[in-house]
Amino acid sequence: MNYGGGAKKASEALEVSMEIANALVSGWSNTFPEVSHYQKQVASKVQSNNYATNMYGRVYFLTNTDKAYKVGNYLVQGSCADMLKGYLIRIGEFLKTNNCKTQPLANIHDELQFLVHDGEEWIFPHIKRIMEDVEWMQVPVVVDLEITETTWADKKEIEIQAS
Structure with a gap:
């Protein structure tokens, strides 16, 4: 989930059914709602500005904002x-x-x-x-x-x- 994957990726990586993968994703999301909020906030900022800045001032530029979900992990x-x-x-x-x-x-x-x-x-x-x-x-x-x-x-x- 931290890398932008969802139930399909979890199902493939863990070799479990989609039912189990959906339950795992749901459990993770319910347990860590702040992470999902953070990821959405970062993606929104990147989609509007095409960049984000980490805690030390390093700037991550992204021209393809479809990949904005990745920037949270970069940060x-x-x-x-x-x-x-x-x-x-x-x-x-x-x-x-x-x-x-x-x-x-x-x-x-x-x-x-x-x-x-x-x-x-x-x-x-x-x-x-x-x-x-x-x-x-x-x-x-x-x-x-x-x-x-x-x-x-x-x-x-x-x-x-x-x-």
């Missing part, structure tokens, strides 16, 4: 991608200010990876705090920290005590 994912880039900058400043040897390693989808220098595990709650500090978000951002000494498949969650 959410684009804002989150821009938010993640901001985190990387703020964390980099924190590491530099504190003379840390820990270095950013990779940015993969909605995750940041760091090569953590031995003895700098004290930075974990600070990274979590930086990443959960988003003033404009209407829902809390929850950040999980994980660590591995081998591969991503062997990662373990880091427990951080509330302060």
Whole structure:
């Protein structure tokens, strides 16, 4: 539903009857009416203006307004991608200010990876705090920290005590 699909797409993707797909779509719509309202508002704005702007000022132009339903997702994912880039900058400043040897390693989808220098595990709650500090978000951002000494498949969650 977030990507503009309806019962037909749900039926095909989930390999269920149209009756079940209609029930799923109806249940989703009844449970999350605000999402449907948001999508309609975005589509209406795009159809009148041919563009929409995310929370960080990135503009999405759309010449074919028949596809306006897609822009709601662009706004959410684009804002989150821009938010993640901001985190990387703020964390980099924190590491530099504190003379840390820990270095950013990779940015993969909605995750940041760091090569953590031995003895700098004290930075974990600070990274979590930086990443959960988003003033404009209407829902809390929850950040999980994980660590591995081998591969991503062997990662373990880091427990951080509330302060």
